[in-house]
């Protein structure tokens with residue numbers, strides 16, 4: 001029989017300091033959902049664990065808990081045999097055991113008047129739901145996204161969280177609604193979202209919370225000419241003027257390479273803004289990695305920002321222009337593969353371009369890969385164990401591409417090959433790098449947590465594969481007066 005060892009957080013509010021984990025063991029051949037395990041423990045141990053459930057089919061949203069640190073629905077998620085840990089939702093006061101107090105969330109919904117406001121409006125006849133509005137109405141208010149959101153967990157008083165944004169976006173999309181939803185979203189901290197996309201990954205109802213709620217509200221704010229963070233407005237202006245979203249000092253890397261580089265090859269290199277300007281050494285290293293792997297990389301001129309930072313801050317039209325320009329140039333280059341070393345660029349290409357290119361008649365005639373895929377394809381190096389300890393920090397935008405395993409393997413490969421010791425560290429999920437342009441204090445707080453985790457594990461250097469993470473973590477390390485260095489995977 002399979003053994004399930006479940007450690008459950010128990011807390012009796014009438015007894016001060018009673019919070020503790022209690023271990024229970026179940027022996028069964030059946031496959032158990034979390035709720036099955038809770039029911040079985042309650043019965044077999046004759047104990048009164050407090051938890052909520054109602055529909056038992058993922059529709060009411062009442063049964064959300066944390067399983068091994070991940071928020072999910074107890075009636076849907078499986079418990080695996082072996083050890084597991086069940087806790088109440090992160091970021092809420094515990095009423096008892098696995099029950100949390102939902103009142104703060106409901107107060108925000110009430111105070112921000114997030115309900116249909118059709119006062120004085122003649123209802124349109126034949127009203128039908130569009131695709132996005134329909135998707136948003138599927139939200140059950142389960143709070144799984146809230147408990148998973150790094151921004152909401154860090155600054156709940158300033159950022160109301162993704163579930164609140166989902167409700168605001170739902171009414172913003174409703175043609176009957178008269179509320180000023182983007183304005184309310186700004187008041188509720190819309191720009192403090194770090195664009196990590198965790199909410200979209202965890203939503204049990206399959207809502208793309210980041211795209212359909214956060215980005216839609218940001219786009220609404222831009223369309224309504226509401227003031228945005230200055231750095232982001234400057235970024236968009238710079239894109240209109242130069243094609244890049246970040247300032248350049250001196251020649252772009254592509255200009256430096258123009259003379260020496262081949263005009264034709266099998267792999268296209270997409271440098272994006274960062275490797276063209278602030279991280280040129282990593283850009284050069286990317287080209288070298290491809291050459292060393294036996295490819296003939298081409299770096300075409302005229303490529304612009306990937307458009308990701310523009311789209312995710314609400315500037316969809318500019319993002320569409322960027323996508324069309326880049327696809328046209330790389331199609332003309334005749335390459336079969338395009339490689340990027342920026343997590344954000346890769347995500348924009350793979351997740352956002354199909355939608356941005358709709359109606360343009362353009363589609364990429366090549367596959368886009370992160371550089372980790374190219375490193376991973378190569379032979380395993382001999383294991384070595386130098387005294388320097390390096391750990392890989394997984395960027396959110398690599399995770400959102402579904403490329404986490406490739407990236408971790410590539411990091412282990414590069415670190416081991418360089419004669420240093422690869423160490424697994426359970427880092428916080430988001431470093432806050434993408435929030436730096438709108439909420440630098442939040443970005444600093446999240447980076448400080450990553451640096452603290454590195455210090456606790458006696459790490460000499462953090463390796464990552466996103467230039468935004470590199471910059472934000474390096475700032476975090478300097479602020480903490482830490483000796484932990486931060487480098488891109490290409491710099492190992």
Ligand code: SF4
Nearest residue numbers: 149193194196197199
């Ligand atoms: S994208 Fe990340 S920070 Fe933004 S709302 Fe979703 S989970 Fe929170």
Ligand code: SF4
Nearest residue numbers: 139140142143145203
């Ligand atoms: S958006 Fe999804 S995860 Fe968030 S509260 Fe709604 S249903 Fe739950």
Ligand code: FES
Nearest residue numbers: 054056058061075
């Ligand atoms: S019991 Fe209704 S969603 Fe789980």
